[in-house]
Amino acid sequence: MDLAPVLSGFAVVFEPQNLLYCLIGVTLGMLVGVLPGLGPAATIAILLPITYGIEPAAAVILLAGIFYGAQYGGTITSVLLRLPGEASSVVTAIDGYQMARQGKAGSALGIAAIGSFIGGTASIILLTLVAPFVANFALEFGPAEYSVLALIGIFLVATLGNGTLIKSVAAGGVGLILATVGLDPIVGTARFTFGSDQLADGIDFVIVAMGLFGVGEILYNLEHRLRPQPAVLSFGRAIPTRLEWLRSRLAILRGSVVGFVLGVLPGGGATMSSLVAYAVEKRSAKDPSRFGKGAIEGVAGPESANNAAATSSFIPLLTLGIPANATMAVLFGALLLQGIPPGPQLIVDHPDVFWGVVNSMYVGNILLLLLSIPLIGVFVRLLRVRAAILAPLTVLITMIGVYSIRNNVFDMFLVVALGLVGYGMKKLGFEPGPFVLAFVLGELLESSFRRSMRLFGGDLTGFVERPVSAVLVAVFVLTVVIVPVLRAVRGRQAARAEREVVGV
Amino acid sequence: MKSPVWSRTTSRRRLLAGFAALAVLPVAACSGVQGGKDAAGGNYPTRAVQFTVPFAPGGSSDLISRAAAKAAEKPLGQSVVITNKPGANGAVGDKEVLASAADGYTVGLAVKSLFAITPLAVKDPTAIQVDNMEIVATLNQEDYVLVVNAASPYQTLEDLLKAPTIRYATAGVGTGAQLSQALLFKAANVKATDVPFDGGAPATTALLGNQVEALSASLAETMEQIKAGKLRPLAVFSEKRSTYLPEVPTAKEKGFDVVVDQRRFIIAPKGLPEDVSKALNDAFAEARKDAAYDKFLKDNYMERWEVSDEEARQHLKDAAKQYADLTAKFQLTFGSGK
Numbered sequence: 001m002d003l004a005p006v007l008s009g010f011a012v013v014f015e016p017q018n019l020l021y022c023l024i025g026v027t028l029g030m031l032v033g034v035l036p037g038l039g040p041a042a043t044i045a046i047l048l049p050i051t052y053g054i055e056p057a058a059a060v061i062l063l064a065g066i067f068y069g070a071q072y073g074g075t076i077t078s079v080l081l082r083l084p085g086e087a088s089s090v091v092t093a094i095d096g097y098q099m100a101r102q103g104k105a106g107s108a109l110g111i112a113a114i115g116s117f118i119g120g121t122a123s124i125i126l127l128t129l130v131a132p133f134v135a136n137f138a139l140e141f142g143p144a145e146y147s148v149l150a151l152i153g154i155f156l157v158a159t160l161g162n163g164t165l166i167k168s169v170a171a172g173g174v175g176l177i178l179a180t181v182g183l184d185p186i187v188g189t190a191r192f193t194f195g196s197d198q199l200a201d202g203i204d205f206v207i208v209a210m211g212l213f214g215v216g217e218i219l220y221n222l223e224h225r226l227r228p229q230p231a232v233l234s235f236g237r238a239i240p241t242r243l244e245w246l247r248s249r250l251a252i253l254r255g256s257v258v259g260f261v262l263g264v265l266p267g268g269g270a271t272m273s274s275l276v277a278y279a280v281e282k283r284s285a286k287d288p289s290r291f292g293k294g295a296i297e298g299v300a301g302p303e304s305a306n307n308a309a310a311t312s313s314f315i316p317l318l319t320l321g322i323p324a325n326a327t328m329a330v331l332f333g334a335l336l337l338q339g340i341p342p343g344p345q346l347i348v349d350h351p352d353v354f355w356g357v358v359n360s361m362y363v364g365n366i367l368l369l370l371l372s373i374p375l376i377g378v379f380v381r382l383l384r385v386r387a388a389i390l391a392p393l394t395v396l397i398t399m400i401g402v403y404s405i406r407n408n409v410f411d412m413f414l415v416v417a418l419g420l421v422g423y424g425m426k427k428l429g430f431e432p433g434p435f436v437l438a439f440v441l442g443e444l445l446e447s448s449f450r451r452s453m454r455l456f457g458g459d460l461t462g463f464v465e466r467p468v469s470a471v472l473v474a475v476f477v478l479t480v481v482i483v484p485v486l487r488a489v490r491g492r493q494a495a496r497a498e499r500e501v502v503g504v
Numbered sequence: 505m506k507s508p509v510w511s512r513t514t515s516r517r518r519l520l521a522g523f524a525a526l527a528v529l530p531v532a533a534c535s536g537v538q539g540g541k542d543a544a545g546g547n548y549p550t551r552a553v554q555f556t557v558p559f560a561p562g563g564s565s566d567l568i569s570r571a572a573a574k575a576a577e578k579p580l581g582q583s584v585v586i587t588n589k590p591g592a593n594g595a596v597g598d599k600e601v602l603a604s605a606a607d608g609y610t611v612g613l614a615v616k617s618l619f620a621i622t623p624l625a626v627k628d629p630t631a632i633q634v635d636n637m638e639i640v641a642t643l644n645q646e647d648y649v650l651v652v653n654a655a656s657p658y659q660t661l662e663d664l665l666k667a668p669t670i671r672y673a674t675a676g677v678g679t680g681a682q683l684s685q686a687l688l689f690k691a692a693n694v695k696a697t698d699v700p701f702d703g704g705a706p707a708t709t710a711l712l713g714n715q716v717e718a719l720s721a722s723l724a725e726t727m728e729q730i731k732a733g734k735l736r737p738l739a740v741f742s743e744k745r746s747t748y749l750p751e752v753p754t755a756k757e758k759g760f761d762v763v764v765d766q767r768r769f770i771i772a773p774k775g776l777p778e779d780v781s782k783a784l785n786d787a788f789a790e791a792r793k794d795a796a797y798d799k800f801l802k803d804n805y806m807e808r809w810e811v812s813d814e815e816a817r818q819h820l821k822d823a824a825k826q827y828a829d830l831t832a833k834f835q836l837t838f839g840s841g842k
Contacts, residue, residue, distance in 0.1 A: 197595045
């Protein structure tokens with residue numbers, strides 16, 4: 001491999017103005033990440049006209065910084081206020097928020113920042129080494145592969161949280177039903193829209209997450225207003241303890257790899273990666289019952305994964321000209337405006353831009369780590385604010401965030417309605433996590449499956465005739481059918497053996 | 505939204521309530537500021553003009569709006585503020601624009617497909633009627649091109665039409681991408697299955713990955729892949745050959761009377777005062793001459809479409825009728841429309 005262009009990319013990065021643009025980008029990104037609603041895609045679109053006048057490499061360094069910076073920021077509200085602004089930080093909200101309630105918000109955010117840094121950096125190194133080879137992996141993924149992937153994801157959802165399995169499944173089922181709202185993805189029939197345009201495009205993920213997690217939690221806490229609140233006295237340090245680090249070390253590494261691989265897939269990659277990382281940690285833990293009650297691995301794994309995925313989602317854009325998500329689509333536009341067509345030729349025709357942007361991510365990640373560690377100390381102080389002030393403030397943030405998605409008042413009513421649902425679920429012991437993730441994956445499953453059926457002419461065997469899809473089907477059968485059955489059989493044998501021992 | 509009424513006895517509680525209302529005001533009142541007294545005067549505009557983009561930030565419609573709005577600020581002498589209100593192919597945002605006061609402080613982007621194609625797929629009794637709005641300026645025309653994977657054996661449109669099976673990707677139900685291909689394959693009397701994706705980018709990915717045999721998409725979505733030699737253009741669905749793809753024949757040349765394109769224009773509520781209407785017309789006419797706007801169009805492989813209000817209106821009506829007739833003739837159905 002020719003290292004000269006890679007190294008000359010560093011020369012681009014270390015030009016003072018580019019370092020400055022990188023700093024502005026990641027700082028802005030972190031800020032928009034903290035505020036739920038106004039996501040990186042919208043921010044980049046708004047800033048696009050400003051970038052007309054600056055150099056191509058500098059412009060893309062700035063805009064890319066906003067994207068991965070937002071991934072760092074999103075964690076903060078997930079952990080402290082239980083407001084996940086992106087689908088990929090929903091799983092962080094589960095154990096992260098529990099840690100915050102136990103007075104370990106500092107550790108949770110600290111390990112998230114460190115995990116994000118390692119995940120992001122590992123992903124850049126992998127990108128540098130193997131980008132051209134894994135790019136085609138994205139093309140191998142057609143509707144059939146996405147169908148099976150989403151199906152695996154939906155079954156993994158059931159392992160989330162600490163409620164009973166049956167309640168997780170029920171919550172997930174309702175999430176799947178809610179995902180059908182809007183125009184039918186294949187034939188365009190209106191479903192559950194009640195004749196209104198407002199629901200024609202379905203319900204935005206952020207509204208569902210904010211309602212069920214954020215507003216639902218606030219309503220639930222209001223009920224306990226008169227009783228003494230379980231006061232959060234300490235926040236812990238931002239630097240994790242030795243035990244926490246030992247526990248998270250491997251989680252971060254596993255999360256980075258999972259994130260890198262799934263992040264390459266256009267559409268749903270980041271969400272799936274955080275979910276898979278969580279499931280992997282829970283399965284490999286000695287004591288899985290800690291999960292959902294503030295297990296640090298439940299923060300470290302998914303956070304490393306979603307940052308690694310954010311970085312590797314640049315691969316399809318920069319090497320194939322395929323935008324993997326909404327933000328990448330805007331970056332696609334930004335590159336076009338700079339006269340740099342994103343596509344297979346980019347790395348050949350504009351190596352300075354390609355390597356400049358890729359290498360700027362090392363710097364960006366370091367800057368983010370340096371920014372977040374001291375800021376954690378500031379943010380966690382939020383928890384010291386009395387509930388009487390914090391709760392309305394959270395509602396205000398939620399409302400602004402939800403409104404900013406479409407500038408639509410209807411969405412604000414929707415989030416209140418979903419908040420009531422979230423409150424009811426919490427009262428009855430249902431977890432919002434499975435609901436929200438099933439909602440996200442349900443849309444992917446339905447549209448991909450129905451597209452596959454059209455492509456296969458209605459023949460189900462198509463799923464096992466394509467190599468990648470066949471492998472995924474095998475994984476699905478193994479994890480969802482064979483392993484649980486074996487476990488049940490072994491459990492029964494053990495019980496019988498025990499009974500015989502007792503009987504003798 | 506009513507502003508809080510202030511009484512002389514400002515107790516602490518009242519003050520707090522006022523602050524709470526103030527905090528919400530800038531957000532909730534964004535769209536509620538029009539209809540001021542200054543609308544009647546002859547010195548329009550005296551404050552910022554709200555420009556509603558009924559699509560999400562980042563897409564072609566959003567970016568062209570931002571380019572046009574920016575270029576219009578100088579001739580207008582006021583800032584033009586973009587607000588995105590996406591939903592239902594622009595129906596949500598545009599209905600809101602047309603429901604606001606006709607004072608020239610609220611304009612919005614609209615697309616041809618909302619008037620010509622959406623009615624084929626979605627039955628909406630409250631749909632916007634072409635005669636119920638003012639067209640302040642027309643902006644651009646975007647052509648659709650039929651492409652196949654460059655590794656496929658199909659060199660010409662005739663080759664593709666002889667293929668044993670054709671599965672074609674579209675950017676979704678009720679899009680020009682779907683209509684153009686549905687009409688073409690029906691007119692050619694070949695059996696073809698449509699596979700709608702969620703937008704042009706995943707549809708292009710599906711063709712690159714050989715999941716489907718064909719795709720119709722806008723030039724902006726496909727041109728880089730065509731240039732890189734990954735996709736092969738077989739036909740364009742415009743009246744005349746595209747200036748960006750002069751070698752590629754039109755479907756019409758090949759004997760199929762299928763002309764489908766996307767056009768974008770700026771609308772305002774009906775009944776604008778004469779001087780306001782003229783000021784807006786002039787400002788956007790000037791904006792279209794802007795160098796940065798011109799560069800934007802070229803970078804995105806868009807054509808100019810600059811006609812009068814009446815011509816634009818007539819074009820929308822004609823296109824709606826033509827598509828409705830063609831789909832009826834070929835007995836095509838889209839969604840829940842008839």
